[in-house]
Amino acid sequence: MNLPASLALGFLVNVTTYQYDNTRAGANKQETILTPGNVTVTQFGQLFSQSVDGYVYGQPLYLAGVSIPGMGTHNVVYVATEHDSVYAFDADSSMASLWKVSLIPVGGTTVPASDTECSQIEPELGITSTPVIDPQTGTIYVVAMTKESGNYVQRLHALNAATGTEQPNSPVVIQATYPGTGEGGTALVFQPKAYKQRPGLLLLNGVVYTFWSSHCDLGTYHGWIMGYDEQTLQQVTVWNDTPNGNGASLWSGGAGPAVDSAGNMYIVCANGTTDIPSGGSDLGESYVRLTTSSGLSTADYFTPFNYVELNQNDLDTGSAGVALLGDEAGSAAHPHLMAGAGKEGRIYLMDRDNLGHFNGSGDSGIVQSISGAIGALFGNPAYFNNALYFCGAGDRMKLYSVSNAQMTTAPASQSAVTFGSPGCVPTISSNGTSNGIVWAIDPSAILHAYDATNLANELYNSSQNSSRDSLGSAVKFSVPTVANGKVYAGTQNSLAVYGLLTQNPITISNAASGSATALAPGSIASLYGTNLPASPAITVNGVNAPVLAAISTQINFQIPFEVPTGSATVNLTANGSVVSSATIQLQAVGPGLFTQAGGQAAVLNPGYSVNNPSQPATGGSVLAAYLTGLGAVEPAVATGVAAPLNTLSTATGTVTATIGNMAATVVFAGLAPGYFGLYQVNVVAPQLPAGQYPLQITINGVASNAAPVSIQ
Numbered sequence: 001m002n003l004p005a006s007l008a009l010g011f012l013v014n015v016t017t018y019q020y021d022n023t024r025a026g027a028n029k030q031e032t033i034l035t036p037g038n039v040t041v042t043q044f045g046q047l048f049s050q051s052v053d054g055y056v057y058g059q060p061l062y063l064a065g066v067s068i069p070g071m072g073t074h075n076v077v078y079v080a081t082e083h084d085s086v087y088a089f090d091a092d093s094s095m096a097s098l099w100k101v102s103l104i105p106v107g108g109t110t111v112p113a114s115d116t117e118c119s120q121i122e123p124e125l126g127i128t129s130t131p132v133i134d135p136q137t138g139t140i141y142v143v144a145m146t147k148e149s150g151n152y153v154q155r156l157h158a159l160n161a162a163t164g165t166e167q168p169n170s171p172v173v174i175q176a177t178y179p180g181t182g183e184g185g186t187a188l189v190f191q192p193k194a195y196k197q198r199p200g201l202l203l204l205n206g207v208v209y210t211f212w213s214s215h216c217d218l219g220t221y222h223g224w225i226m227g228y229d230e231q232t233l234q235q236v237t238v239w240n241d242t243p244n245g246n247g248a249s250l251w252s253g254g255a256g257p258a259v260d261s262a263g264n265m266y267i268v269c270a271n272g273t274t275d276i277p278s279g280g281s282d283l284g285e286s287y288v289r290l291t292t293s294s295g296l297s298t299a300d301y302f303t304p305f306n307y308v309e310l311n312q313n314d315l316d317t318g319s320a321g322v323a324l325l326g327d328e329a330g331s332a333a334h335p336h337l338m339a340g341a342g343k344e345g346r347i348y349l350m351d352r353d354n355l356g357h358f359n360g361s362g363d364s365g366i367v368q369s370i371s372g373a374i375g376a377l378f379g380n381p382a383y384f385n386n387a388l389y390f391c392g393a394g395d396r397m398k399l400y401s402v403s404n405a406q407m408t409t410a411p412a413s414q415s416a417v418t419f420g421s422p423g424c425v426p427t428i429s430s431n432g433t434s435n436g437i438v439w440a441i442d443p444s445a446i447l448h449a450y451d452a453t454n455l456a457n458e459l460y461n462s463s464q465n466s467s468r469d470s471l472g473s474a475v476k477f478s479v480p481t482v483a484n485g486k487v488y489a490g491t492q493n494s495l496a497v498y499g500l501l502t503q504n505p506i507t508i509s510n511a512a513s514g515s516a517t518a519l520a521p522g523s524i525a526s527l528y529g530t531n532l533p534a535s536p537a538i539t540v541n542g543v544n545a546p547v548l549a550a551i552s553t554q555i556n557f558q559i560p561f562e563v564p565t566g567s568a569t570v571n572l573t574a575n576g577s578v579v580s581s582a583t584i585q586l587q588a589v590g591p592g593l594f595t596q597a598g599g600q601a602a603v604l605n606p607g608y609s610v611n612n613p614s615q616p617a618t619g620g621s622v623l624a625a626y627l628t629g630l631g632a633v634e635p636a637v638a639t640g641v642a643a644p645l646n647t648l649s650t651a652t653g654t655v656t657a658t659i660g661n662m663a664a665t666v667v668f669a670g671l672a673p674g675y676f677g678l679y680q681v682n683v684v685a686p687q688l689p690a691g692q693y694p695l696q697i698t699i700n701g702v703a704s705n706a707a708p709v710s711i712q
Contacts, residue, residue: 018254026479049472058128078131141159180243194219250318272285324338389426502530511556637676659686
């Protein structure tokens with residue numbers, strides 16, 4: 001039996017897409033190192049920077065524990081530039097790049113900005129959007145624009161994340177046609193010179209989606225979406241938002257389109273032809289829901305009542321994307337919400353199940369519309385803990401509370417600083433629902449950190465110690481990436497890396513859930529810090545704790561069964577000397593459900609295939625879920641000793657499970673044979689419609705984190 005490789009280092013976070021996941025809510029809720037208490041100018045700052053050869057418009061991405069041929073295992077941060085280069089840097093040190101590739105073919109160049117007669121992307125066009133990574137196959141997908149012998153070419157590349165080399169079938173030239181009324185009544189033909197791939201790429205159910213915008217609002221153009229099979233790179237779908245008109249680029253300030261748990265895609269079309277309210281098919285100035293189960297098709301839309309005025313005054317909705325809100329923000333009437341805003345500064349709160357179509361007398365068809373709320377918005381809002389965060393141009397960053405499907409009409413808090421044009425894109429780090437920090441890059445090249453509960457409380461900014469922490473330059477719509485105790489920010493010529501300035505303090509959490517309170521004897525825990533020893537030893541209340549895996553920022557170890565519940569001291573030792581200590585609280589049980597890279601529950605189907613959207617389980621089949629923290633077992637197994645294969649050690653507590661809020665019968669709960677500290681819970685999948693459903697395990701009334709499983 002092969003367990004998912006992600007269990008080796010447990011809870012180390014990957015960032016494989018724009019704003020962490022396809023909800024585009026912009027919250028990494030698995031950050032266990034950075035807290036409002038230690039993100040201060042005395043404890044936090046710039047650790048190092050790496051030079052790159054062009055502007056970085058896309059968000060940096062991150063993979064943990066990548067094996068680089070001939071160079072060992074590294075946490076890797078990936079950066080793409082407008083000079084058509086992709087870099088892989090060690091995420092934790094200033095060593096030279098692990099690899100760098102140029103996607104410019106021999107004899108080609110990037111595209112000079114002057115060729116487009118548009119100054120929106122300067123000084124050259126190469127790679128503009130945020131790439132996307134498939135962590136299961138170790139592939140990074142990126143779109144590059146080049147100029148070759150006077151011709152303009154767009155290509156989709158699939159690169160090996162460990163080496164940068166092209167994967168099989170890569171690259172592929174991007175081209176498309178679409179039924180519609182083009183010049184002379186012919187079908188629409190994609191013209192590569194007229195477009196840039198602006199929104200972040202999307203990987204969904206084995207398809208890589210690309211999204212296209214114009215150069216300024218020049219000439220004839222449309223909003224195109226093209227999907228490619230991630231293995232063959234063959235084009236599998238094409239969609240166009242103004243097939244019988246013009247305009248409606250897909251900009252979103254670089255934000256990737258959002259996707260819900262049912263696979264519906266949400267996009268925002270900019271200024272352009274709008275006849276959908278009268279029965280046409282042109283979707284300018286509209287929020288659109290697309291189904292993806294069989295190609296792409298329009299399922300629902302919302303067009304603002306004043307779309308004509310928005311069109312005439314270039315106040316398009318499509319300057320920003322949307323964020324999907326958690327169900328805790330909704331109501332019985334509107335359980336599934338999303339939020340967005342555009343250049344007009346009006347905030348829209350929408351029901352994803354019923355977007356509202358068009359009402360010429362006002363926006364009564366949607367949940368809420370708040371006019372004049374913010375400055376022009378570019379990029380994305382963020383959502384965390386029943387709060388929406390907006391950072392408009394020439395405006396303060398603002399927090400609006402959301403409860404029972406209603407936003408406060410005035411900000412609950414706002415920053416003291418006003419952000420110049422074009423504002424900022426907030427991103428959030430937290431440990432579950434606690435220790436929330438809002439991060440943003442000011443257009444004047446300052447990295448800010450705010451208390452997520454009160455934006456008037458600025459924790460840190462990089463101008464407080466500019467000689468040490470200065471970004472140097474900024475790129476519009478930039479989003480910093482927060483992962484595993486560090487903040488990564490792209491600039492016009494570098495990747496700047498911020499973090500805690502010393503190796504202390506260390507933090508300890510459940511290796512599966514990331515919770516600092518879900519720690520139990522016998523469970524696997526993760527110790528986080530910086531510059532951790534290569535050959536560590538750990539004790540808990542003086543009892544030796546077996547070490548499972550160690551890198552410079554994380555050590556996974558088993559909490560000894562012998563340690564009683566209550567307060568316990570963890571000592572980290574190197575070369576016989578204690579180098580760091582921390583106090584933890586041990587509970588009788590602290591269930592944590594392991595997840596695969598990308599957030600899918602670590603579950604095996606019958607036959608030991610890994611459960612994921614491409615390998616779903618059938619209703620009635622028995623799934624094996626992998627956890628830690630289920631506490632005492634019978635018969636007992638010694639600390640550091642693998643559970644036997646011939647005599648199963650079962651959990652002594654009462655274990656239950658749900659999948660999609662339906663009870664799932666538990667047929668076994670205990671230690672996974674052949675492993676120590678790892679528990680296995682076998683559950684019968686209930687009969688459900690095909691889709692993704694949250695799995696949650698409970699023992700003695702204490703619930704684990706929830707993570708999706710795939711059912712067919």
